Amino acid sequence: MANVDVSSKFHEAPSHPNEGPPFLEDADGKFERYWNRASFRFSHKLSGHPLFELDSLVELSRRMPKCADFAYWSNGTEGPGNHWGTRGKSLSLPDTIAGIAENNSLVLIKHAWQDEVYGPVLQSCLSEAVELCGEQLRDDVILGNATILIASPNRVTPYHIDWDCNFLMQIAGDKKLHVFNGADRTLLTVGELEGFCSGNINSAIYQPAREKDAAVYDLGAGDGVHVPVHAPHWAQNGNNISVALSVNYELRSEHRKSDLYQLQHWGRRAGLKPRGPERAGLAWKAAAVALRTARGLRKLIRPSNDGVPTRWQPS
Numbered sequence: 001m002a003n004v005d006v007s008s009k010f011h012e013a014p015s016h017p018n019e020g021p022p023f024l025e026d027a028d029g030k031f032e033r034y035w036n037r038a039s040f041r042f043s044h045k046l047s048g049h050p051l052f053e054l055d056s057l058v059e060l061s062r063r064m065p066k067c068a069d070f071a072y073w074s075n076g077t078e079g080p081g082n083h084w085g086t087r088g089k090s091l092s093l094p095d096t097i098a099g100i101a102e103n104n105s106l107v108l109i110k111h112a113w114q115d116e117v118y119g120p121v122l123q124s125c126l127s128e129a130v131e132l133c134g135e136q137l138r139d140d141v142i143l144g145n146a147t148i149l150i151a152s153p154n155r156v157t158p159y160h161i162d163w164d165c166n167f168l169m170q171i172a173g174d175k176k177l178h179v180f181n182g183a184d185r186t187l188l189t190v191g192e193l194e195g196f197c198s199g200n201i202n203s204a205i206y207q208p209a210r211e212k213d214a215a216v217y218d219l220g221a222g223d224g225v226h227v228p229v230h231a232p233h234w235a236q237n238g239n240n241i242s243v244a245l246s247v248n249y250e251l252r253s254e255h256r257k258s259d260l261y262q263l264q265h266w267g268r269r270a271g272l273k274p275r276g277p278e279r280a281g282l283a284w285k286a287a288a289v290a291l292r293t294a295r296g297l298r299k300l301i302r303p304s305n306d307g308v309p310t311r312w313q314p315s
């Protein structure tokens with residue numbers, strides 16, 4: 001991984017940015033009732049904010065660190081069954097954003113909550129979602145992140161699962177977001193989860209025949225959807241430029257499950273027949289604790305020196 005360019009305005013965001021009215025709305029208490037249990041619709045007030053206009057986003061892309069962890073983009077046609085990362089980059093990041101109306105691309109800008117200009121808004125959103133979900137999420141969060149998504153008209157975001165708990169806010173343009181039940185093992189199998197938790201980001205396979213089981217959200221500016229950890233989803237943009245914000249959190253409880261899936265994946269490859277994390281015995285759970293402890297010790301002995309900054313945590 002390339003070194004981070006610390007000459008930019010990153011790392012300068014104020015730590016207590018929440019002075020204006022809240023950006024997220026939760027009139028009926030869905031955040032606390034349903035977070036990480038089921039997808040749900042909500043509203044927000046980010047639409048029309050000048051930071052999410054293309055000129056501002058091009059400027060952000062120019063000053064952000066030139067590090068692979070800070071941006072993902074792909075140029076070219078996608079379908080729902082495609083894999084992440086199979087499309088190449090034929091344009092630079094600023095050129096991709098500036099020409100997004102014509103170049104059939106998808107851009108993800110990560111870690112912008114650390115930017116001097118974007119930090120106050122994105123950190124407010126990160127704090128607000130935790131506040132709305134309550135103590136249980138606050139206690140479970142390992143780290144948070146905010147990712148800005150910019151996509152061309154009619155662009156498809158392929159079917160995939162994520163390891164974080166996501167609050168997606170549509171800021172400009174419209175899209176249809178298809179969200180499936182991540183607890184349905186006839187759709188998302190133990191094998192797919194084991195593969196994902198062992199590093200295969202494309203292990204979840206799109207099944208067109210299961211489309212009837214998706215919750216399909218028609219999103220316009222001001223709409224948001226919560227997507228639980230491991231809930232499969234894909235998106236189809238409308239005939240306009242889409243700008244969205246994903247506020248997401250990695251959870252301690254989900255990391256524990258992920259360790260079990262990874263261990264059982266290794267066990268299966270060694271000829272064992274584990275029953276799946278939901279019915280894992282004490283031996284598997286003890287092995288998962290040992291794995292986590294070993295990882296923690298390795299970080300202490302050999303701390304990461306790749307320049308990637310610490311991520312957001314609730315105060």
Ligand SMILES: [Fe+2]
Nearest residue numbers: 160161162233
């Ligand atoms: Fe996603």
